[in-house]
Amino acid sequence: MGPIGVFDSGYGGLTVLADIRASLPQYDYLYLGDNARAPYGTRSFDVVYDYTLEAVQELFDRGCSLVILACNTASAKALRTIQQNDLPQIAPNKRVLGVIRPSAEVLGSLTKSKHVGILATEGTVKSNSYVLELEKFSPEVTIHQQSCPMWVPIIENNRHDSEAGRLFIQEDVKRLLEKDPAIDTILLGCTHYPLVKSYLESILPNHISVISQGKIVAESLSDYLIRHPEMEMECSKNGSLQFLTSENTHVFNEKASVFYNGPVDAVHIKW
Ligand code: DGL
Secondary structure (H helix, E strand, C coil): CECEEEEECCCCHHHHHHHHHHHCCCCCEEEEECHHHCCCCCCCHHHHHHHHHHHHHHHHHCCCCEEEECCHHHHHHCHHHHHHHHHHHHCCCCEEECCHHHHHHHHHHHCCCCEEEEEECHHHHHHCHHHHHHHHHCCCCEEEEEECCCHHHHHHCCCCCCHHHHHHHHHHHHHHHHHCCCCCEEEECCCCHHHHHHHHHHHCCCCCEEECCHHHHHHHHHHHHHHCHHHHCCECCCCCEEEEECCCHHHHHHHHHHHHCCCCCEEECCC
16 A cells, blocks of 8 residues: 655646645645656657656655646656556556546536637647547537746746736737637646636636636546545555655745645655
């Protein structure tokens, strides 16, 4: 038995972890942020895949049987290869899950106009993962995407409340709505973006809902554990929480506590 692993390139996955832990507090969790190599959003497919596999292996080595990629970029660029090619070789009894599929599964039920928008990193948008997944679950829904390459650096540097930061955010939202004025539901397809959710709600018309992924992923994990008792049995239940980062822990702890909305005391890992 071991903790449930939660991985992100940096801080964003902490927004998902907070919701997972709120709905499934009984389990142990091990969070890994690859802050030293973040952001992943503008990196190539091969690099994101290599880094993500390395992180998954690290979490496996530390006893996790189930790992959640709480990062859209890693889910878009690495998940399928890890599930199909790597797991059968390196750990046939372990599982890795992502955040794109659970979000795509519910998106169709959240929109009335049947027009949705995705705000995400360049990597996630270019992968077309949301378009392909949504087509499977809700082919009647029209989807438009907008990449927001500046948002992760702006948010990580705590500049999202500044005038300059807000200008970048406004510009990308405007671009998305110009692509399709009928959009009534916008998914924050990057786990960093919940930090700007209330600002987005303040600049968008009332009929447009802004959806973040934390609760969706938490519900999907809860459902997964019910449907897979053999995996559930592998997850230890002492309610503990540990953080790992590839960056300096001092820097990580300070910023991570904002994303997690609670105290963070991380351990440094060297690859
Ligand atoms: N949080 C990651 C995501 O959900 C992106 C952050 C990054 O660019 O590293 O896509």
